[in-house]
Amino acid sequence: MGMRENPNRMLENPNRMPESPTDGTVIERVLCGDTESFGFLIDRYQDDLVAYANYMIGSADDAADVVQDSFVRAYKSLRQCKDPARFKAWLFRIVSNQCKTHLARHHRRHRESLSAAVGVPGDKDAPDTAVEGAELRRTVHEALQHLTVDQREALVLKYIDGLSLPEIADLLSTSQSALKMRLLRGREALRERLQGVAL
Amino acid sequence: MNREHEDLSRYLNGEYGFEQLPADLKRDAQDFERIVTALKRERITAPGALRERVMKQVRVLAKSPWLRVWDWVVTPKTLRLSPAAGTLAVALVLALVVLALPFSGRGAADLPSATTTTGAVTRFVFVAPSAGSVAVTGDFVDWDPNGIQLEDRRGAGVWTTELELSPGVHHYVFIIDGTEWRPDPNATSQVDDGFGQHNSVLLIPTRKS
Numbered sequence: 001m002g003m004r005e006n007p008n009r010m011l012e013n014p015n016r017m018p019e020s021p022t023d024g025t026v027i028e029r030v031l032c033g034d035t036e037s038f039g040f041l042i043d044r045y046q047d048d049l050v051a052y053a054n055y056m057i058g059s060a061d062d063a064a065d066v067v068q069d070s071f072v073r074a075y076k077s078l079r080q081c082k083d084p085a086r087f088k089a090w091l092f093r094i095v096s097n098q099c100k101t102h103l104a105r106h107h108r109r110h111r112e113s114l115s116a117a118v119g120v121p122g123d124k125d126a127p128d129t130a131v132e133g134a135e136l137r138r139t140v141h142e143a144l145q146h147l148t149v150d151q152r153e154a155l156v157l158k159y160i161d162g163l164s165l166p167e168i169a170d171l172l173s174t175s176q177s178a179l180k181m182r183l184l185r186g187r188e189a190l191r192e193r194l195q196g197v198a199l
Numbered sequence: 200m201n202r203e204h205e206d207l208s209r210y211l212n213g214e215y216g217f218e219q220l221p222a223d224l225k226r227d228a229q230d231f232e233r234i235v236t237a238l239k240r241e242r243i244t245a246p247g248a249l250r251e252r253v254m255k256q257v258r259v260l261a262k263s264p265w266l267r268v269w270d271w272v273v274t275p276k277t278l279r280l281s282p283a284a285g286t287l288a289v290a291l292v293l294a295l296v297v298l299a300l301p302f303s304g305r306g307a308a309d310l311p312s313a314t315t316t317t318g319a320v321t322r323f324v325f326v327a328p329s330a331g332s333v334a335v336t337g338d339f340v341d342w343d344p345n346g347i348q349l350e351d352r353r354g355a356g357v358w359t360t361e362l363e364l365s366p367g368v369h370h371y372v373f374i375i376d377g378t379e380w381r382p383d384p385n386a387t388s389q390v391d392d393g394f395g396q397h398n399s400v401l402l403i404p405t406r407k408s
Contacts, residue, residue, distance in 0.1 A: 035261040042253055046245035054243055064246050069393040071253040075260060080367070101342040105380075105394065133240070140237040159235045160242065165212060184208055190234060191203075 024084035031078060038075055045088065046071075048161065049095050055156040056099040058145040066102055070095045089171045092157075096171075100149055136197070143193035151186030158183060203227075265388075269368070272404065313385035316403060319363050325349060325373045325383065328356025336380075337371030337398070339364050346374050366405040370398040 021029075021040060029037040046067060053063035074081075074094055081090050144152055157168045169176045207224045209215035211231060220228060280288065314323050323335045334346030339362070349358035370390065372380045382389050386399035 033261075035257055036254075038257050039250060039254055042250045046249055050245040050249070051242045055238070055241075060243055063243075064249055065393050067245065068249055068252050068256075072256045072260070075253075075257045076368070097338070097341070101338070102394070104342045104344050105392075133237075137237045137241045140234055141241045144238060160239060180208070180212055183212065184203055187211065187231060188203055191231070194234065 022085075023087040027078060027081065027084040027087060030075070038071075041074075041087070041091075042071055045091060049091070052092070052156060052161060053095055053099055055141075055144060055160060056096070056149070056152060057102055058141070062102060062106075066098045067095060070098045073098070086170075089167065092171055096153060099153075103149060139197055140194065143190055146193055147186055147189050150182055151189060154179060154182045155186045155190070269402070314383055314399075314401065316364075316401070319406060320361050321364050321401065321403065322359055322361045323349060323371075323373075323383075324385070325358045326356060327358060327375060330356070330358065330375050332376055333358035334374040334377070335360065335362075335371055336374055337369055337401075339369055339371070344374075345377075349373075364401070364403050366403045369401045369403065371401060372396075372398055 023041065023044075026037050026040045030041075049067045049070065050060075050063050053066045054060055057063060057066065070091070074091055077094075081087055083090075144155070147155070153172065154168060157163045157171065158165070163171070165176050165179060169179045172179065174182075203211075204224055204227070206215060206220060207227050210217060210220055210224070210228055217225065217228065314321065316322075325333050325335075327333055333349040333351075335349060336343050336346030340347060347360055347362065349360040351358050370392075372382050374380055380396065382397045383399035386401070388400040388402075389397040390400055392398045
């Protein structure tokens with residue numbers, strides 16, 4: 001078994017934090033009182049989480065609020081993260097629950113385009129094609145918002161965030177066979193919504 | 200609805216190679232990949248101010264005596280007692296139990312006027328004489344908009360229900376007449392729900408097994 005570094009000793013010399021500390025190392029430091037180290041976790045996951053929340057609730061502003069609230073909740077509950085090596089899954093679960101809470105409390109769905117609100121970098125299409133491309137993206141994004149929360153969640157984690165089936169099943173506390181069924185229903189519903197749309 | 204071919208499902212689940220698909224399914228697979236590509240291009244990044252907004256709250260929480268007390272309460276401690284002190288402590292607890300027994304049933308006839316937790320059970324109480332229905336919702340029911348209904352057993356407008364909640368911090372609100380979400384006026388703590396409203400906070404202590 002490998003030796004674990006005593007986080008209290010690390011606190012004596014703040015320069016000893018490695019450039020890319022593991023989540024476990026950062027969490028130990030935070031729990032030992034080094035509050036500022038929590039910023040490492042924000043830097044590491046904020047983009048993925050905001051993108052995920054936006055796919056889930058369809059509003060850039062609300063997605064940022066949900067992720068902000070989720071990070072604060074994660075900080076408050078950090079001691080309850082039993083396995084720091086799986087912090088990412090734990091954090092995604094918090095955001096996922098917050099998205100569901102948001103959707104339950106705000107029945108209306110904001111479907112404003114994030115590309116309009118924030119801007120999607122790197123669109124290298126020619127102007128005409130770019131307009132068509134933007135419309136297509138909006139259409140597909142809107143179609144995603146019409147799926148059930150469970151279907152949308154599974155599709156985003158699998159095809160946007162690129163998580164494996166076992167990872168998603170673990171994150172969503174479901175079996176892989178149930179997850180496959182959820183993905184299948186989600187894909188079918190998405191195709192149904194996009195019938196007649198030139199892809 | 201067009202059912203998805205089994206082989207296409209396998210491919211899209213990552214269990215099958217693209218080359219193994221027949222030509223018509225390859226086209227279907229590429230169609231789905233175009234949908235995913237369109238979605239990926241709607242991907243956004245976090246606003247620049249998010250990090251500082253979170254850290255601002257985290258710094259306040261780090262200084263919060265309440266959070267330190269909560270940490271102290273939930274962190275297991277080793278208690279070392281001499282046999283004499285242990286015996287004294289047990290005798291003291293027994294004495295308190297004996298003294299408290301005559302009073303234990305005293306409040307049973309009267310409903311409490313605020314949400315309270317006794318042992319494993321939390322009794323939610325909300326006083327609303329003019330309400331037609333009252334429900335409670337919170338993180339313990341995934342913020343179900345229907346919530347769990349409270350009962351006004353005496354018709355006096357004192358709505359109650361009892362729930363067994365897991366130890367930890369829970370956030371909740373009451374739903375009046377199915378539409379109006381209100382925090383518990385008697386809760387000892389409220390938090391901003393991030394959307395301009397407030398949630399009530401309930402602390403369920405860890406139970407000894």
